[in-house]
Amino acid sequence: MAHGPAKGLSRWLFTTNHKDIGTMYLWFSFAMFFLGGIFALVIRAELFEPGLQIVQPEIFNQMTTMHGLIMVFGAVMPAFVGLANWLIPMMVGAPDMALPRMNNWSFWILPFAFTMLVSTLFMEGGGPNFGWTFYAPLSTTYAPPSVTFFIFAVHIMGASSIMGSINIIATIFNMRAPGMTLMKMPLFVWTWLITAYLLIAVMPVLAGVVTMMLMDIHFGTSFFDAAGGGDPVLFQHVFWFFGHPEVYIMILPAFGIVSAIIPTFARKPLFGYSSMVYATASIAFLSFIVWAHHMFTVGMPIAGELFFMYATMLIAVPTGVKVFNWVTTMFRGSMTFETPMLFSIAFVILFTIGGFSGLMLAIAPADFQYHDTYFVVAHFHYVLVPGAIFSITAAVYYWLPKWCGNMYSEIMGKTHFWVAFIGLNLTFFPMHFVGLAGMQRRVPDYNQFFADFNQISSMGAFLFGAAQLLFLYNVISTIVKGKKATDEVWENPEGLEWTVPSPAPYHTFSVPPEVR
Amino acid sequence: MLNIAIRPCAWLLSPAALMTLSSLSLADEAERSSINMPKGVTPVSLDIYGLHMDIFWWCVAIGIVVFGVMFYSMIVHRKSNGAKAANFHESTVLEVLWTVIPFAILIIMAWPATKSLIKLYDASESDIDIVVTGYQWKWKYEYFGQEVSFFSNLSTPQDQIQNLAPKGEHYLLEVDEHLVVPIKKKIRFLITSNDVIHAWWVPSLAVKKDAVPGYVNESWAYIEEPGIYRGVCAELCGKDHGFMPIVVEAVDDATYNTWLADRREAAKQLKALAKQTFTLDELIVRGEKVYGTACMACHGANGEGGVGKAIAGSPIANGPLAEHLDMVVNGSQQNALMAAFGGQLSEVDLAAVITFQRNRFGNSAGDLVQPVDVLKFKQGK
Numbered sequence: 001m002a003h004g005p006a007k008g009l010s011r012w013l014f015t016t017n018h019k020d021i022g023t024m025y026l027w028f029s030f031a032m033f034f035l036g037g038i039f040a041l042v043i044r045a046e047l048f049e050p051g052l053q054i055v056q057p058e059i060f061n062q063m064t065t066m067h068g069l070i071m072v073f074g075a076v077m078p079a080f081v082g083l084a085n086w087l088i089p090m091m092v093g094a095p096d097m098a099l100p101r102m103n104n105w106s107f108w109i110l111p112f113a114f115t116m117l118v119s120t121l122f123m124e125g126g127g128p129n130f131g132w133t134f135y136a137p138l139s140t141t142y143a144p145p146s147v148t149f150f151i152f153a154v155h156i157m158g159a160s161s162i163m164g165s166i167n168i169i170a171t172i173f174n175m176r177a178p179g180m181t182l183m184k185m186p187l188f189v190w191t192w193l194i195t196a197y198l199l200i201a202v203m204p205v206l207a208g209v210v211t212m213m214l215m216d217i218h219f220g221t222s223f224f225d226a227a228g229g230g231d232p233v234l235f236q237h238v239f240w241f242f243g244h245p246e247v248y249i250m251i252l253p254a255f256g257i258v259s260a261i262i263p264t265f266a267r268k269p270l271f272g273y274s275s276m277v278y279a280t281a282s283i284a285f286l287s288f289i290v291w292a293h294h295m296f297t298v299g300m301p302i303a304g305e306l307f308f309m310y311a312t313m314l315i316a317v318p319t320g321v322k323v324f325n326w327v328t329t330m331f332r333g334s335m336t337f338e339t340p341m342l343f344s345i346a347f348v349i350l351f352t353i354g355g356f357s358g359l360m361l362a363i364a365p366a367d368f369q370y371h372d373t374y375f376v377v378a379h380f381h382y383v384l385v386p387g388a389i390f391s392i393t394a395a396v397y398y399w400l401p402k403w404c405g406n407m408y409s410e411i412m413g414k415t416h417f418w419v420a421f422i423g424l425n426l427t428f429f430p431m432h433f434v435g436l437a438g439m440q441r442r443v444p445d446y447n448q449f450f451a452d453f454n455q456i457s458s459m460g461a462f463l464f465g466a467a468q469l470l471f472l473y474n475v476i477s478t479i480v481k482g483k484k485a486t487d488e489v490w491e492n493p494e495g496l497e498w499t500v501p502s503p504a505p506y507h508t509f510s511v512p513p514e515v516r
Numbered sequence: 517m518l519n520i521a522i523r524p525c526a527w528l529l530s531p532a533a534l535m536t537l538s539s540l541s542l543a544d545e546a547e548r549s550s551i552n553m554p555k556g557v558t559p560v561s562l563d564i565y566g567l568h569m570d571i572f573w574w575c576v577a578i579g580i581v582v583f584g585v586m587f588y589s590m591i592v593h594r595k596s597n598g599a600k601a602a603n604f605h606e607s608t609v610l611e612v613l614w615t616v617i618p619f620a621i622l623i624i625m626a627w628p629a630t631k632s633l634i635k636l637y638d639a640s641e642s643d644i645d646i647v648v649t650g651y652q653w654k655w656k657y658e659y660f661g662q663e664v665s666f667f668s669n670l671s672t673p674q675d676q677i678q679n680l681a682p683k684g685e686h687y688l689l690e691v692d693e694h695l696v697v698p699i700k701k702k703i704r705f706l707i708t709s710n711d712v713i714h715a716w717w718v719p720s721l722a723v724k725k726d727a728v729p730g731y732v733n734e735s736w737a738y739i740e741e742p743g744i745y746r747g748v749c750a751e752l753c754g755k756d757h758g759f760m761p762i763v764v765e766a767v768d769d770a771t772y773n774t775w776l777a778d779r780r781e782a783a784k785q786l787k788a789l790a791k792q793t794f795t796l797d798e799l800i801v802r803g804e805k806v807y808g809t810a811c812m813a814c815h816g817a818n819g820e821g822g823v824g825k826a827i828a829g830s831p832i833a834n835g836p837l838a839e840h841l842d843m844v845v846n847g848s849q850q851n852a853l854m855a856a857f858g859g860q861l862s863e864v865d866l867a868a869v870i871t872f873q874r875n876r877f878g879n880s881a882g883d884l885v886q887p888v889d890v891l892k893f894k895q896g897k
Contacts, residue, residue: 050687051679057755058823131752137729138712138754141852142652226730232713233728267595269605297715297750298726299733302637306630313622317615324614327582330589334601337594345590352582356575363625365560365632366568368724369553372715372750433551438719440750443758445677447687449550 004506016100017506018085021107025082028110032074037465039067044461046444047454060444061129062121068132073157074114076388080253081164083395084192086403088168090497090504091186093177093513098170106163113156120146131442136224136235140216147217151210158203165196179515183274186495188256190277194284195252198245206242209235233298240291248287250384252280254391255322258344261398262326264493265341266333272325279318286315296367305364312362323352339413343394346421347386354382357432375435381428393471400475401489405503406482412474420467426460545744554719557741561722563632571625639734642704650714650727652855653756653813657695664779667860668693669809670759674817689746694765698772699739707733711855712754718747718764726751739766755823756813790863790887796871799884803872806865810857819877824854828877837883841893844870858894863887
């Protein structure tokens, strides 16, 4: 009944196997992570000292734009979908995803989308240069001609995400092993279920806003053109109605990962499982009613300003609950600090720091000083890099032995962690200071007053980049020559994925397992 | 400084550090901290600074508790210390407590924030109104009802930006024309844009408002102390987003009134100038200056082009004068990036820069444009 993978390239082109597709998503995201990282290093190299050295402003703006787009849509989101593909069927005791052919399709359109997006850099007039938030009219009337390709690429990415989400929801609702009730699901499955709903709700909004742009650019409409009776602020409302849930899309699965790893290495069950589920759902709900906190300086009426301030502050409550639960899980545990645990602990600490600056940004009057400065850059990198990137890294170290059957080298893993940890803080911590001191974001040059901290940031960025090369080396050497891992891998980990052999066979749970 | 950056925990110590680190300043320059928000010189900015520090200390306090428990566990409850894992995993009391306490803290913070916001939003009953218009990449200031209006451009030379000359103290934070305002008057800023979205931000005044085409946003400042306050455009607005600073010069009432009278006089003279006839050399000297502030960013120092088309050898600069006038005065119909300069430059400056473009960079149209020609063109000939 069970049969192995096909041979050669066709295995990957035509595969409907959730493990193959998960692997492809993960490698694709890894490649995009390096590409987005190179763009980031161009930015940091230019900002190493005042004056224009490496690139001129036109190129610099394309770098900031592409860095954001590639990291959000190319690195973080596909990585989480890849993890979902690998893990969700195994975690719920299903033989595969519910819609395997669509699974293949939702992956394989991505390389085309990103090839198109990156190719704009070589087009006449350059690539997108209006920031990853592409505010109109800079992205419409004043955009380079390549913007049309950008719009098409975003459409494809959106289609991919929606298909991925439908697949995940269908799998979770229809394919759970008998006895696996909703409140017995691992938190990673729960957080992904909620994330998938967020994606289905907001990706069409993104598609809508880029379509309105397309209309404005090519078909003479004036959705966002004040001269034609349109409204540039409307763009921001629609964009952030997508954009704010989007940032939770990039963090909720991370909550699930950390909630799996911390109990394993604290040797103690997760504290407050059900409150974790409710907190995740509350965060997801609140994410829909806070979008305009990205627009406090746009000239909203005071009632709107107050509403969005209060709603935003409220998010601190469920997020706090999560952090307190993780800390209490560690409390009176029996802790060891393997690489996945180190990344997870760093996640909790640094994500909390990002949460603090988030709370500060929520205070609308203070936001008038923070808005569009490096303080904001520091804030969202503190939630996204330790949040999304560290959790994905933790997940790779935690589940890699299950995926490939080999154990990674603990010394190399820990080296990776410390270099990345130091690099990250060197890069992003000083940004709080320059931001508060008055440096605005998205500029290629600055006054000498900000030079010291920018120099530290740039050095940190290159260190962080080097750490990721170590990561790549660790992953490859584990797959190629790592020591054989046991089936359990860790000491008494929880979850169905640990009950199958290492490496996980091509087909798992062809017969549903028993769940107590 | 390295130490501050390496360890996030050091963040907790930074306010102490900032008191010792805050930089020395020139007499008329506002003091700046290199690691914290400026207190500023308006009642609103002081309010905001207070809120900022309050919420910061709340975060520090919560951080100490959370990270305290966490590090205690990590040190004491480790397997290598022989710690045996407990098995508790639920407590409704705890969950309720750590929902209610943060909620209470939020209410404590929301109250003063609301009060400050209401104050910040009350731009009514102003003494002076100034219309601020964002352009790619400069600011225009109009003193409402005073017949004074001018553009304010970056004055940092290209040589400094391209690292050919040492950078001055106010590198990228200096402009040719300061926005001069009186102290102890309620100044209302009416902020809008001519092209894309910009944001007018002066940290010491705690004024940051987006300049949105088609909207007029309000903000205000009541400056307590005379001084020079520097700011920047905060919203990405294209290529030279980082190169359109703001300089506000706050002076006493008498100085302000003298300045205003001088500006009015200068505006009159400029109008008179438009009726004069200039020689080719006069126009070219003036035109070169205008080119530097208005055209060079896109068309290059030698007219070689860049974001904009090349002017050297261009069919427009070497073709019929009417088309050249049309392009500069009305902008391009095909490309929004080529703005209409008819409203941005005076007739004299328009005449000068067009003459300059037609006779330099190897262009040899050879003709010369007088301000009166420009005026006639604007009036439809």
